[in-house]
Amino acid sequence: MNLSRRGFFKLTGATFAAGALAELFGPSNAFAADAVPEMRITGATESTSICCYCGVGCGMVLSVKDGELINLEGDPDHPINRGALCSKGNAQFNIRNVYDPETGDLMLNPARITKVKYRAPGASEWEEKDWEWAIDEIAKRIKATRDASYTAVDANGITVNRCEAIANLGGAALDGEEGYVLSKFARALGVVWIDHQARI
Numbered sequence: 001m002n003l004s005r006r007g008f009f010k011l012t013g014a015t016f017a018a019g020a021l022a023e024l025f026g027p028s029n030a031f032a033a034d035a036v037p038e039m040r041i042t043g044a045t046e047s048t049s050i051c052c053y054c055g056v057g058c059g060m061v062l063s064v065k066d067g068e069l070i071n072l073e074g075d076p077d078h079p080i081n082r083g084a085l086c087s088k089g090n091a092q093f094n095i096r097n098v099y100d101p102e103t104g105d106l107m108l109n110p111a112r113i114t115k116v117k118y119r120a121p122g123a124s125e126w127e128e129k130d131w132e133w134a135i136d137e138i139a140k141r142i143k144a145t146r147d148a149s150y151t152a153v154d155a156n157g158i159t160v161n162r163c164e165a166i167a168n169l170g171g172a173a174l175d176g177e178e179g180y181v182l183s184k185f186a187r188a189l190g191v192v193w194i195d196h197q198a199r200i
């Protein structure tokens with residue numbers, strides 16, 4: 001058979017189109033609606049968040065259905081990671097949920113920590129506390145440390161109004177606005193050692 005280049009493309013194109021039509025409308029229709037499994041996130045509400053682990057600050061899309069987180073993936077619209085997450089960021093789903101190894105059902109991670117854990121100085125055991133207690137305790141300790149270390153005027157007689165006994169380190173999950181408010185709060189206390197994990 002003497003076939004020109006153009007003829008070859010016409011012939012192979014027609015063969016492919018015939019095959020695709022047969023596949024679409026034939027008895028073994030792989031594209032039939034009932035042959036496509038329902039997506040896990042169908043009917044879920046999506047919201048965006050930021051990975052809590054490292055200073056890269058990758059964006060994520062969280063899917064929630066019936067009050068449960070059912071999926072977590074990289075946010076394709078986020079300018080930093082553009083949809084990608086490293087293995088640690090991907091595993092973040094398991095902070096809250098795991099799949100039951102026997103039934104395959106989604107369940108709350110039994111190892112998840114949901115209460116404040118406190119270990120007193122010198123103690124070997126952790127105690128469970130509530131957030132009210134923890135916040136009051138943090139406030140008390142900040143005030144005591146600041147009162148004990150505050151320098152209003154330095155050795156040269158210069159007004160400095162600073163507290164050098166406290167440092168403030170922002171976490172990776174903070175966004176720019178939260179970091180701004182936190183640094184204002186720290187400066188209002190006179191704290192001079194201020195840094196952020198994203199910079200480290």
Ligand code: SF4
Nearest residue numbers: 051054057058086089
């Ligand atoms: S996904 Fe990985 S690289 Fe991105 S912020 Fe989380 S830990 Fe860092």
